[in-house]
Amino acid sequence: MTTIQPQRRSPARIAVIVISVVVLVIGVCLAVGGGVLLLVFGSGGSLKSGTHAVSTPTAAVVTDTAQITDTSRLTRALGDPSVSVHASGGNGSGLFIGIGPAADVDRYLTGVAIEQARDFNLDPFALDAVRRDGTALASPPATQPFWVASGATDVTWPITDGDYRAVVMNADGTPGVDSRLAVDLNLPGLFGYALWFFIAGLVLMAAAIVALALGRPRNRAPMSPAPAPPRY
Structure with missing residues (x-):
């Protein structure tokens, strides 16, 4: 055996x-x-939300305060990070998209009825907002000097340290905003x-x-x- x-x-x-x-x-x-x-950001290093409807009967949709710190490390590792917003809609005066220091945005919209976003995600897109009542009328947003990035249809903001808010409004500041937005987070060195x-x-x-x-x-x-x- x-x-x-x-x-x-x-x-x-x-x-x-x-x-x-x-x-x-x-x-x-x-x-x-x-x-x-690679699947999420692609070869361009961009996280895209896709286009979605964003509307409010108030004068503005305002994001929560973004507290951004130490972007220099991110820049060294992944290139110059930026946020791009592409939009359409608005009333007869057109649409306004602006990004500005949180304190200045709050001062500008004091007493104005707005939709305050409590949570915002790109992928999947989600915007959880709560309404803040007000009786004051907003002046046309483009007349304000504090915006670090602004425009009507396409806005790109190189991300920097600080506390910032983004707003979507009618160009004349009147209530009733109806828009379609797409937001991209760009990290060029990520690929x-x-x-x-x-x-x-x-x-x-x-x-x-x-x-x-x-x-x-x-x-x-x-x-x-x-x-x-x-x-x-």
Whole structure:
């Protein structure tokens, strides 16, 4: 009868297997993370909300205060980040899109009825707003000097440190805003990082799989049983 003796795993081989599994997990995480970034931001490094209707019977839709700090690190890593807004609609006077310091925007809209956005997401797009009543009339927003970025249809703002709000209004400041908006978050350097993560993850996965295949225990050659002693 022929038997096969399994080979025992040496401590070195066990260590190789453990390290290979760890490398495999890291590779999967890198590849999946890079793939998701490539899928969401694309080759241009932009997260796009798509076009959505934004309307209010009040004088303005106002975002919550965005507290932005330490953009220099983000700039060094991912290039110059920016936000782009593309819009259509408004009344006969047209539409106004503006981004300005939060304190100045609040001062300008004191006593004016507005829709205050409490939560805003790009992907998937979501705008959760609560109405703030008021009786004051807003002057035409373009007459205000504090806007850091403004326009009627297309606005791009290079993101900088500070506290900011964005507004959507009729160009004459009257109530009843009906618009369609698309918002893009632009991170131009992200594509390179995402591609590097994805490729590095695939390389690590391949290396780990090869190491695991080579580290598999091999069966010893079959051993024949000792011959039976002769009978007399």
